[in-house]
Amino acid sequence: MPSSLAWIGIVTAIWLAGSVCASPAAHTGSFAGEEQRWRFRVLLDEREIGYHDFSVRREGASEQVEIRAQFDVRFLFINAYRYRHENTEVWRHGCLAHIDSQTDDNGERLQVLGAAADNGFSLTTSGGSSLLENDCIRTFSYWNADLLQERRLLNSQTGELVDVRVEERGADTVRFGATEIPARRYTLILEEGAIDLWYAQAD
Numbered sequence: 001m002p003s004s005l006a007w008i009g010i011v012t013a014i015w016l017a018g019s020v021c022a023s024p025a026a027h028t029g030s031f032a033g034e035e036q037r038w039r040f041r042v043l044l045d046e047r048e049i050g051y052h053d054f055s056v057r058r059e060g061a062s063e064q065v066e067i068r069a070q071f072d073v074r075f076l077f078i079n080a081y082r083y084r085h086e087n088t089e090v091w092r093h094g095c096l097a098h099i100d101s102q103t104d105d106n107g108e109r110l111q112v113l114g115a116a117a118d119n120g121f122s123l124t125t126s127g128g129s130s131l132l133e134n135d136c137i138r139t140f141s142y143w144n145a146d147l148l149q150e151r152r153l154l155n156s157q158t159g160e161l162v163d164v165r166v167e168e169r170g171a172d173t174v175r176f177g178a179t180e181i182p183a184r185r186y187t188l189i190l191e192e193g194a195i196d197l198w199y200a201q202a203d
Contacts (some may be wrong), residue, residue: 029052034058038174042071049073050083056143062097065089065141067156077113082106087156094146096121096154103157112159125159140188145199148186165189174198 040052050071057064065087069096073081087101096116105112114137121132132154139154141147152161169185181200188195 007092036143037043044073046070054143061093062144063091065091065143067101078087085157087112089139089141089156091141092116095143096137099139099154099156101156103155110157112156114159121157127159130159134161140195142197147188148197162190169196173201 021099030198032119035055035057037056038054040054041048042050042052050069052069053067054153055066065117067085069083071081071083072079082104083106084104086100086103087099089096089100097116098116099112099114101110101112103112110121110126112125116122116137117131119131121131121134121135124181125131133165134152137154138144138147138150139156143165148166150166151164153164154160155162165188167187167189169187171179172183172185173182174183183200187196189199
């Protein structure tokens with residue numbers, strides 16, 4: 001992560017139709033420490049529907065990332081949508097070295113298993129096996145501001161490389177509890193929609 005930026009969090013996401021918002025609920029650990037944890041409350045049209053957790057453990061030039069997400073959308077007394085996602089990633093020198101993810105997308109089971117190889121990135125998904133001819137794969141790793149430099153990101157749920165475009169929105173603020181934190185806002189634009197990110201200036 002560049003020293004001039006510290007990750008604040010996701011405010012708008014596109015996992016579900018409608019307006020989905022993930023706001024920070026808790027953060028433990030120091031940016032300078034070996035491990036950080038973030039928990040996000042996920043909101044749909046201002047109603048809480050679940051959480052999205054990140055844990056990053058740093059060991060030398062490597063990072064192990066644990067990701068958990070759970071969303072439930074209820075309509076009256078019926079659970080209209082159910083989402084579960086568990087993902088373990090290993091990163092080395094800023095690039096994805098290994099991924100193992102399991103997803104239950106409203107009953108559809110998805111799996112992604114991949115590892116860096118000498119000639120690219122070997123990937124096995126529910127749809128088959130492939131080799132991505134890219135020497136540095138990155139997922140939607142919001143904790144790492146380097147993703148703002150990418151034009152294609154790996155979808156950890158499906159194993160697809162997704163075209164993205166980054167637009168800088170300028171100075172803004174993020175409310176964390178009772179505190180407003182100066183930040184810069186960016187938007188990742190995808191074919192399916194947009195993801196808004198806020199990064200705070202490090203002290």
